[in-house]
Amino acid sequence: DGGITQSPKYLFRKEGQNVTLSCEQNLNHDAMYWYRQDPGQGLRLIYYSQIVNDFQKGDIAEGYSVSREKKESFPLTVTSAQKNPTAFYLCASIQGWGTEAFFGQGTRLTVV
């Protein structure tokens, strides 16, 4: 079955640590997105990528980094520079501009 997979489902980070969230899709989609969702809030765009080896900052990119070495994969690193990383992180992909987005099941990151 085609889909988009995020892992892990839950992640705990200590102060000062970098952690990487995985996002993999087998839908052959070109564009991929990372969003952050805080409790009871909407989705805020962190980074997005239209093609391999290219990505752009979204509205809240500070403290985050991404790579797009393969079409199927768009990992997100939450760096120690992100002072308030506790949130629900969602990855999405689309076939082309203006089409529906497919989402992973999310990763809940907690700072301990």
Next chain:
Amino acid sequence: SQQGEEDPQALSIQEGENATMNCSYKTSINNLQWYRQNSGRGLVHLILIRSNEREKHSGRLRVTLDTSKKSSSLLITASRAADTASYFCATPRDDKIIFGKGTRLHILP
């Protein structure tokens, strides 16, 4: 940046009643999309309405679009307990997909 704003923020109705939620947006659009999110899960696409369409149906869902008022509404008829979720409108803009803050819908038994 927020393109769509849903209204109301939260809505509680009895099972079997109809639920209506609204979305207002700021700039011209190519299309508007509605998504559902169950608690702690990813979003699921429900319906897409293009800027030249005024109304679209999918099962118990009915979406309207008024480009002159820059607004859209999502109607869920004959609500069920399984409809309890958050609902978001979204619009593509440049290379991005911009989501609103959502309406939390709670269906009471």
